[in-house]
Amino acid sequence: MAHGYGWGVPVLALNHGSEIDMEEIITAQEHYDRLADQDHGRNDPPALQSYMARWDGPQFYEMLGRLPGRDVLEIGIGVGRVARKVLKAGCHCLTGLDISPKTLAIAQTDLAEFANLELLQADICDFRRDEGFDVAYSVLTFMHVENKEKALRNIVASLRPGGAVVLSIDRESDLLNFQEWAVRLYPWPPEQYAAALEQIGCDVSEPVPLIDSLIRPDGKASDTYGERVATLIRGTKR
């Protein structure tokens, strides 16, 4: 089942049943470094942008709340697809974390016009800036995080009281098959994220399912049309 970046480019696919050699399994950092070498995610055509926007449509931006004047943390900034919109919305400062140095190099170049951007090569499991942010968000990244409790603890510790964490969680599987290689994933159901955030000190709203409504440029419905492609989870630090 196709499950990620769109048609015409390598597809992230669920790997139910097919054989994968262990040698072909690489780390998430290596995967995104390889994609950066291939210029993935950069200057995506409008059709692919619509495909990707299924994970961060209007409901996602609504959940981020008021951005002007806010200090914002993005976990897994990638090449800055979402960050550009958040920066344009007028946040005070955006700190973007990513484990992939090659991806960050692209973000650095493509977002050079924003003086209020801080890019850091860091794993969210090792990053914490106590009460440093008003908003923290992450899109299509948490499936890569094995120690989610630690990552969520770091995020919540990095929020000021009353600050918001917004996660756009993919329909997670346990392997991302990129045809020539694969990456191990660490799926959690949305309810588990919500429960963990509650336990760490957040009030969590009812998770919001994002239903795919994409019609491809050829007029055909996306292969996951009408299905839940993601879930939005929002917590407010008590």
Ligand SMILES: C[S@@+](CC[C@H](N)C(=O)[O-])C[C@H]1O[C@@H](n2cnc3c(N)ncnc32)[C@H](O)[C@@H]1O
């Ligand atoms: C699918 S991309 C999504 C990028 C961006 N959020 C978007 O939606 O366009 C996932 C990104 O998360 C980064 N990443 C994966 N695991 C991470 C971790 N533990 N800490 C920080 N970044 C991570 C990857 O390097 C990659 O750039």
